[in-house]
Amino acid sequence: MILSDSTTVLNAGLPSITEAVPRARVLQLNWRPPAFGDPAAARLMASLQTPAVEAANREAIAAVHAVRPKLVDVRPAREAIGFLASGRRLLHAGPPIAIEDMADPVRGALIGACLLEGWAATPEAAAQLLDSGAVEVAPCHHHHAVGPMAGVVAPSMPVVVVTDPEHTGTRCAYATLNEGLGKALRFGAYDADVLARLRWMGGTLGPVLSEVLHQAGPIDLTALIAQGLTMGDEGHNRVVATTSLLARRLAPVLAGLGARGVEVMRFLADNDHFALNISMASAKLAVDTAAGWPGSTLVTAMARNGVEFGLRVAATEDRWFTAPVGPADGLFFPGYGPADANPDLGESAITETLGIGGFAMAAAPAITRFVGGTPADALANSIEMARITVSRHPVYQLPALGFVGSPSGIDVLKVLDTGILPLINTGIAHKKAGVGQIGAGVVRAPQEVFLKAIGPLAGAIGGTVDDAGGGGTLP
Amino acid sequence: MILSDSTTVLNAGLPSITEAVPRARVLQLNWRPPAFGDPAAARLMASLQTPAVEAANREAIAAVHAVRPKLVDVRPAREAIGFLASGRRLLHAGPPIAIEDMADPVRGALIGACLLEGWAATPEAAAQLLDSGAVEVAPCHHHHAVGPMAGVVAPSMPVVVVTDPEHTGTRCAYATLNEGLGKALRFGAYDADVLARLRWMGGTLGPVLSEVLHQAGPIDLTALIAQGLTMGDEGHNRVVATTSLLARRLAPVLAGLGARGVEVMRFLADNDHFALNISMASAKLAVDTAAGWPGSTLVTAMARNGVEFGLRVAATEDRWFTAPVGPADGLFFPGYGPADANPDLGESAITETLGIGGFAMAAAPAITRFVGGTPADALANSIEMARITVSRHPVYQLPALGFVGSPSGIDVLKVLDTGILPLINTGIAHKKAGVGQIGAGVVRAPQEVFLKAIGPLAGAIGGTVDDAGGGGTLP
Numbered sequence: 001m002i003l004s005d006s007t008t009v010l011n012a013g014l015p016s017i018t019e020a021v022p023r024a025r026v027l028q029l030n031w032r033p034p035a036f037g038d039p040a041a042a043r044l045m046a047s048l049q050t051p052a053v054e055a056a057n058r059e060a061i062a063a064v065h066a067v068r069p070k071l072v073d074v075r076p077a078r079e080a081i082g083f084l085a086s087g088r089r090l091l092h093a094g095p096p097i098a099i100e101d102m103a104d105p106v107r108g109a110l111i112g113a114c115l116l117e118g119w120a121a122t123p124e125a126a127a128q129l130l131d132s133g134a135v136e137v138a139p140c141h142h143h144h145a146v147g148p149m150a151g152v153v154a155p156s157m158p159v160v161v162v163t164d165p166e167h168t169g170t171r172c173a174y175a176t177l178n179e180g181l182g183k184a185l186r187f188g189a190y191d192a193d194v195l196a197r198l199r200w201m202g203g204t205l206g207p208v209l210s211e212v213l214h215q216a217g218p219i220d221l222t223a224l225i226a227q228g229l230t231m232g233d234e235g236h237n238r239v240v241a242t243t244s245l246l247a248r249r250l251a252p253v254l255a256g257l258g259a260r261g262v263e264v265m266r267f268l269a270d271n272d273h274f275a276l277n278i279s280m281a282s283a284k285l286a287v288d289t290a291a292g293w294p295g296s297t298l299v300t301a302m303a304r305n306g307v308e309f310g311l312r313v314a315a316t317e318d319r320w321f322t323a324p325v326g327p328a329d330g331l332f333f334p335g336y337g338p339a340d341a342n343p344d345l346g347e348s349a350i351t352e353t354l355g356i357g358g359f360a361m362a363a364a365p366a367i368t369r370f371v372g373g374t375p376a377d378a379l380a381n382s383i384e385m386a387r388i389t390v391s392r393h394p395v396y397q398l399p400a401l402g403f404v405g406s407p408s409g410i411d412v413l414k415v416l417d418t419g420i421l422p423l424i425n426t427g428i429a430h431k432k433a434g435v436g437q438i439g440a441g442v443v444r445a446p447q448e449v450f451l452k453a454i455g456p457l458a459g460a461i462g463g464t465v466d467d468a469g470g471g472g473t474l475p
Numbered sequence: 476m477i478l479s480d481s482t483t484v485l486n487a488g489l490p491s492i493t494e495a496v497p498r499a500r501v502l503q504l505n506w507r508p509p510a511f512g513d514p515a516a517a518r519l520m521a522s523l524q525t526p527a528v529e530a531a532n533r534e535a536i537a538a539v540h541a542v543r544p545k546l547v548d549v550r551p552a553r554e555a556i557g558f559l560a561s562g563r564r565l566l567h568a569g570p571p572i573a574i575e576d577m578a579d580p581v582r583g584a585l586i587g588a589c590l591l592e593g594w595a596a597t598p599e600a601a602a603q604l605l606d607s608g609a610v611e612v613a614p615c616h617h618h619h620a621v622g623p624m625a626g627v628v629a630p631s632m633p634v635v636v637v638t639d640p641e642h643t644g645t646r647c648a649y650a651t652l653n654e655g656l657g658k659a660l661r662f663g664a665y666d667a668d669v670l671a672r673l674r675w676m677g678g679t680l681g682p683v684l685s686e687v688l689h690q691a692g693p694i695d696l697t698a699l700i701a702q703g704l705t706m707g708d709e710g711h712n713r714v715v716a717t718t719s720l721l722a723r724r725l726a727p728v729l730a731g732l733g734a735r736g737v738e739v740m741r742f743l744a745d746n747d748h749f750a751l752n753i754s755m756a757s758a759k760l761a762v763d764t765a766a767g768w769p770g771s772t773l774v775t776a777m778a779r780n781g782v783e784f785g786l787r788v789a790a791t792e793d794r795w796f797t798a799p800v801g802p803a804d805g806l807f808f809p810g811y812g813p814a815d816a817n818p819d820l821g822e823s824a825i826t827e828t829l830g831i832g833g834f835a836m837a838a839a840p841a842i843t844r845f846v847g848g849t850p851a852d853a854l855a856n857s858i859e860m861a862r863i864t865v866s867r868h869p870v871y872q873l874p875a876l877g878f879v880g881s882p883s884g885i886d887v888l889k890v891l892d893t894g895i896l897p898l899i900n901t902g903i904a905h906k907k908a909g910v911g912q913i914g915a916g917v918v919r920a921p922q923e924v925f926l927k928a929i930g931p932l933a934g935a936i937g938g939t940v941d942d943a944g945g946g947g948t949l950p
Binding site for chain 2: 230231232233240241243244245247248251254255256258259261262264265266268269368374376399401
């Protein structure tokens with residue numbers, strides 16, 4: 001092909017097609033083929049792009065937004081979560097996974113939980129117990145719970161109880177209490193210090209917070225987190241404002257509890273991430289309202305177990321769509337690098353599922369110092385995520401974008417149509433159990449889970465390629 | 476004048492000059508004549524635009540930025556401020572003013588202070604006492620103190636003690652403790668509730684905070700306020716993050732103090748503006764480092780007494796340049812409007828003098844809900860203020876503008892050269908004593924004070940029109 005000097009090449013295909021053309025004369029369009037170039041998935045996607053699905057998604061997200069989660073209590077997990085009421089049972093993060101396939105940090109956290117519960121006296125005995133099949137494990141999401149990183153919940157651990165009787169009836173959501181940075185069970189650490197802190201959390205922190213909430217609660221978490229968003233939080237990796245507001249709210253009651261109150265207040269004063277788990281439980285309670293919603297293609301869970309990424313969608317309710325997960329891209333603490341990172345881990349992406357975290361980065365320019373990028377990137381992320389969501393949150397607003405609501409309600413169809421993958425803020429765990437957090441960054445959900453979901457979704461919703469007829473976008 | 480259809484008119488003069496030309500064909504330049512069109516002032520300004528003055532300003536602002544104010548104690552004003560150690564003496568906001576000329580809210584606050592100190596038994600007796608000349612008054616700024624609104628400091632009131640021995644030696648800065656919103660002495664209220672709260676502040680809040688600071692202090696205020704700026708504060712009218720961080724930091728110690736600790740914690744939990752006065756004292760300590768700096772045209776104080784705006788400049792040290800002050804432009808609380816507003820009041824503009832508050836609005840998009848405007852205005856304000864400042868603060872950063880330092884160090888010469896007046900965030904007081912705050916908004920320093928300052932500055936620095944020779948910008 002001979003090009004005259006004045007010719008400009010407009011390329012809508014892969015950049016490699018125009019590799020031979022001088023760079024300055026190529027205008028590369030940022031167009032991506034629908035469904036990541038998978039024609040069968042694209043046809044299924046198109047078959048679901050109907051007014052009925054649109055209406056179902058609108059109704060489902062409205063129901064999600066109507067929920068106003070309240071922090072009502074802190075209880076031992078065995079009292080709050082039926083599955084943990086008896087026997088040797090533990091919860092873990094992400095989609096289901098066999099113990100022998102687990103990532104090292106998750107395995108480490110399970111070992112620590114066995115030690116904490118007194119089921120084993122040594123790490124070796126705990127490992128043997130796990131490998132023998134004597135401990136039953138299940139994903140947190142199967143039991144109305146969410147956990148950061150390894151996400152391990154043991155019967156004796158205190159969990160926050162979040163509910164909204166008016167909109168969710170007796171349904172609650174649960175999350176463990178945040179241990180703080182450094183060595184922690186959620187990164188697979190189980191040394192004496194970690195276990196001592198967990199025992200203190202079970203014996204003092206949980207009961208004291210329960211007592212405080214009976215006096216000062218319930219706490220309206222929507223109002224609290226919304227105020228945090230006006231103070232530079234994004235409700236996931238940056239919750240220092242929400243934590244500070246909550247601590248200040250509880251402090252007058254804590255100040256009346258003597259020495260135990262002092263201990264708890266000191267813990268709250270030293271842990272800038274304390275509100276993370278509470279924000280997660282709050283999002284879980286709201287988003288679960290859409291689980292099983294007929295005809296809806298909204299995402300209801302994104303969770304990682306350190307090996308696989310799991311996706312759940314409204315119309316297919318409890319079904320998981322999974323794919324291998326990679327490590328996050330971000331900033332590493334001094335002395336660590338990508339080679340040390342475990343593949344992405346944890347259930348904190350429930351915040352992005354609702355529409356904060358990575359979706360609300362415009363509210364939190366300072367988070368770029370933690371996860372990488374620039375404040376301009378933070379704005380761009382919130383703008384981009386609005387292309388794959390069906391709504392904007394009515395209360396969680398982004399001051400820097402003129403107080404527009406944060407993009408909320410990820411639509412599988414929009415992800416496939418645009419090729420834009422949900423962006424998740426995340427911590428980075430060392431791949432070896434117990435080393436702990438080694439950085440923070442952002443990660444994209446893998447495209448495979450959306451491709452895997454579209455067939456079953458089409459089946460559940462009743463659309464097929466042949467009877468599509470709706471407003472398909474394929475040529 | 477006949478214009479062809481294709482002519483565009485470029486107008487650098489008043490918009491009225493081109494009123495007859497169709498709007499679409501006029502490009503209005505935002506040029507203003509130097510020194511607000513005053514040729515004599517412009518010549519004096521030009522005479523000072525020399526490398527020597529530039530160097531002096533650079534050195535002065537570097538010295539200001541080197542100060543790292545620490546909150547070390549809370550003491551009764553009579554122990555901290557020599558002027559208040561004996562006799563019937565009170566401090567007030569702004570430049571000097573005779574009692575008979577004072578605005579009603581300031582007069583009300585003085586009456587309240589006389590009642591608080593037991594110098595009079597009734598408001599009428601207090602008014603008589605004031606009018607008789609039996610009470611000596613002086614501006615806060617004359618005694619290393621700053622106060623919001625009426626700024627009245629009485630001997631029994633507790634004041635924060637802020638210092639940095641390494642950079643300010645024995646010099647300290649002082650401010651009263653913030654009373655909270657609603658009826659308050661700083662708005663001229665002196666009813667039984669107001670006085671009861673002031674007595675509690677003197678008897679409990681001050682002593683308890685002193686005790687807490689001896690255990691948990693000193694507090695590095697630069698670090699605290701800088702963190703607040705990453706959390707949506709601007710360090711003046713919005714300090715909810717700084718207040719929350721401080722409360723959370725002090726809470727573990729307060730929790731150990733029993734019932735008195737509970738009372739104080741509840742006060743801190745309920746008052747989102749508690750950190751305002753502390754931010755003011757912190758700014759005062761830093762900025763005073765430039766007071767009297769030879770050859771420097773940096774602003775060292777902007778303060779209003781409700782009648783006049785007062786300006787102080789480095790090279791003319793203690794001298795005040797004053798002009799009548801107007802009311803702020805902003806948002807009024809329901810039921811109130813501009814006709815109810817007292818002319819602008821208070822010394823909180825010390826924060827803008829340092830380079831936060833209105834200068835750091837880019838950090839606080841949510842403040843526009845309180846003072847008016849949009850988040851885009853907030854960005855524009857911080858960008859505009861950089862045109863009249865000589866530096867950027869090395870620690871106080873603006874996340875939304877890529878973490879650039881907040882514009883810091885107002886140069887009288889730059890104000891005159893650009894015609895851009897310093898922008899101040901402010902509360903709006905009712906003109907009648909005791910009604911309280913009725914809104915919040917922004918106000919510009921009046922141009923007259925800069926015009927009045929330039930002659931004495933030229934005299935102090937030694938430049939004259941005749942021997943100028945320097946890099947003047949006048950034709």
